[in-house]
Amino acid sequence: MxxxxxxxxFGSTAAPSSSSADPEIDRQDQLVAVDEDSSLWPYTSRTTGFEERTLAINVVVAGDPAETRRHLEERSRGEWNETAPEQEDVSAPGDDEAVGTATAWGSADGSTRYVYVATDDDPTGGVWLDESYQLHDGDYLGSRHHIRAYASPDEDDEWTAIQAHREHWDWFRLSHTVSGVEDSQRHVEREFMDRRYVSAVSRDHLGNDRGFDSDGWVTTIDLDGDDDPPFRLAIAGxxxxxxxxxxxxxxxxxxxxxxxxxxxxxxxxxxxxxxxxxxxxxxxxxxxxxxxxxxxxxxxxxxxxxxxxxxxxxxxxxxxxxxxxxxxxxxxxxxxxxxxxxxxxxxxxxxxxxxxxxxxxxxxxxxxxxxxxxxxxxxxxxxxxxxxxxxxxxxxxxxxxxxxx
Known part of the structure; x- marks a missing residue:
């Protein structure tokens, strides 16, 4: 016994692999256009390769990346608290916050995750980006919302892709464990709703539902007042x-x-x-x-x-x-x-x-x-x-x- x-x-510690059977199919069928010239693979990866797919991108903001970050850090509904380097998250392998209605986004860090961005002219010649920044809302030793933000590598492009998830401190793993993405996606949506400089907040189905707890619906936020959605489905006590x-x-x-x-x-x-x-x-x-x-x-x-x-x-x-x-x-x-x-x-x-x-x-x-x-x-x-x-x-x-x- x-x-x-x-x-x-021992078996419970072996996280199921999230890599796909055919990385090439992942890349070609799941690219989405984020502007007129660039396309994005709507997942994050543990490495600069498609075999280590983790959580799905679930928010894309069309607008100045600096304004997007400023909004989260300085215009949120709660008081912004900056996280000191010694308060950054420990490395948590695998993707396996009590937060009230007020938001207090702060700088965060953790295991690096990458996204793939390609030009429409050459979808096979893209680049891998690591996080532009990370933010969290909640308690380090409790439960918190955590986002990884990826700004366009081209200064002329104005978009930010976000992977938002909820995580909690696990006393047995001595690190954070992801418990879901849907709740954090709604949490980020509420930050941009009913703001005068946000023209639209909607959801588009991209089919990127192979990540943890994802349903394939991505929130699109338009800061620039464009009538068209910011991206479309590409080839696919x-x-x-x-x-x-x-x-x-x-x-x-x-x-x-x-x-x-x-x-x-x-x-x-x-x-x-x-x-x-x-x-x-x-x-x-x-x-x-x-x-x-x-x-x-x-x-x-x-x-x-x-x-x-x-x-x-x-x-x-x-x-x-x-x-x-x-x-x-x-x-x-x-x-x-x-x-x-x-x-x-x-x-x-x-x-x-x-x-x-x-x-x-x-x-x-x-x-x-x-x-x-x-x-x-x-x-x-x-x-x-x-x-x-x-x-x-x-x-x-x-x-x-x-x-x-």
Whole structure:
């Protein structure tokens, strides 16, 4: 059983390839014209090649690129906050923000992604562009909207292609994970709606729906007042407080809660939920309070509460329980914590590998809870549940970090 789960964890870290079977078909069939002379491949790529396609371009702005950037940074509905170099995103391989109605776009950085631009006269002789700039709206250690903007390489052309997506800080990967593009596309659309210098905001179907969560519809924003669309289809909580509240609730719970076994199970599940939410929102609070501090230092300070705190908490609070109750309370409690975390962050989609990984971590804590249970400790036979759970927990922590080696 343990070997099967370990294999699942290793498999969950292998991101599915997004490359196409025929890169040449990708390039020739998916070029879209962004002005009279240039065409764009409507995807981003990890490298300067079509084989490493990642997320789809989902916004194109027709107008002065400098004005487009100025609008996002200085004319947005929220207060603009510049991100210092030490607050830039860590490299996040693969494409696998709590944000209110106000927007606070700031400089951002991350893994480089490229787009391909060609002239209509020579569609096979184009160039690869890296990002002109990156912006984000949200919390580094929480959830945020992130855009990569690509301005025309020709100073005479006036257009900006944007790839907008939503991402959240993953405490197990120690980097950001993309959770969707549609929400961020709408977020960028709202920035340009009802502005006197924007003549049109519309959507055109380009069929570039092979990226993560994409539906093939691209937002077109016209800053120049042109009647024609800008492009067309071409060839184609606090931990101590949480624990105290759990103890108070246990002592004051009405008899309707049932036996002490039920109350201890609720205390185990509640402690895991309280600790998980404390790590997430405590880190966000520290990041906001110490704005000049590198958020990676904040992440490093809170990470031990994930790596050591969760299994320790599980072992301690599972001691009065029997085996089945301990497993259910540990696994379901952590799964509930993950669900609440993503719900409060506004994350509605996850890559399959992330779902498999979280399932494995819940099972690992369930095994640790079984090994710590009262029935297991008084049993003369050593079933090794704690060792099994600790092994799986260690694997779930280490495997996502192997990419840093």
């Amino acid at each position: 343990a070997l099967v789960l370990v294999a699942l964890v 606090l931990l101590p407080g949480a624990m105290l509240a759990g103890r108070v609730a246990t002592r004051t719970a009405p008899r309707a809660l049932g036996s002490p076994r039920v109350r201890h199970a609720l205390l185990l599940a509640g402690s895991l939920i309280g600790l998980s939410l404390f790590v997430r929102f405590g880190a966000i609070a520290v990041e906001a309070r110490l704005g000049d501090l590198d958020p990676r230092i904040v992440a490093g300070a809170f990470y031990p509460l994930i790596a050591v705190g969760l299994p320790t908490c599980t072992y301690y609070f599972a001691r009065p329980l029997d085996r089945p109750t301990a497993f259910a309370a540990g696994a379901v409690g952590f799964a509930t914590a993950i669900l609440l975390d993503y719900t409060l962050l506004g994350v509605t989609r996850l890559p399959v590998n992330a779902v498999v990984h979280r399932f494995s971590t819940a099972i690992a804590l369930g095994f640790i809870a079984v090994g710590a249970s009262h029935a297991e400790r008084i049993d003369p036979d050593d079933h090794g549940f704690v060792r099994m759970g600790a092994l799986l927990w260690g694997v779930t922590l280490l495997v996502p970090l192997l990419r840093f080696l």
